[in-house]
Amino acid sequence: MLDPASPRRRRKIERADLAYEAYLAKGFPTADFEDQPEPETLQCRNELDRTNWIGLLIKAQAVAVIASEAEDPEAVMAQPCDPPIRCTSNRMYRPSWASVLARMYALLDQAASAQANWWRLKDLCRTVTTGEALEAIDMTEGWP
Secondary structure (H helix, E strand, O other), rough: OOOOOOHHHHHHHHHHHHHHHHHHHOOOOOOOOOOOOOOEEOOOHHHHHHHHHHHHHHHHHHHHHHOOOOOOOOHHOOOOOOOEEEOOOEEOOOOOOHHHHHHHHHHHHHHHHHHHHHHHHHHHHHHOOOOOHHHHHOOOOOOO
């Protein structure tokens, strides 16, 4: 029986934390932008990046509320976003507000899936009963 406070267990949980951080650091793939030279990702390496994306989502939702009361809601949502989106490549794009909403909702879905996998890995590390089962946990499995 593997002790719940085992150093091996703690190290494996730390590896789950590192796997999650590595997953976030590579960025989240996003839909193509007009005139983009290569596939882009939205950077999510730290809390500041994630706070910026949430702020952009809130602004896009506010624009959607304003658009809902406009004479031509589609024209409002078709306007380019401001501020622009800066991707992991450091290129900046100004997609429509409608596109921003779709991108941010996709980012939230993918982030939630990644977080759920991180929790799954940590819970598995905490609940296995043998050292062999602990070592068999694959930190590369389950990421979106």
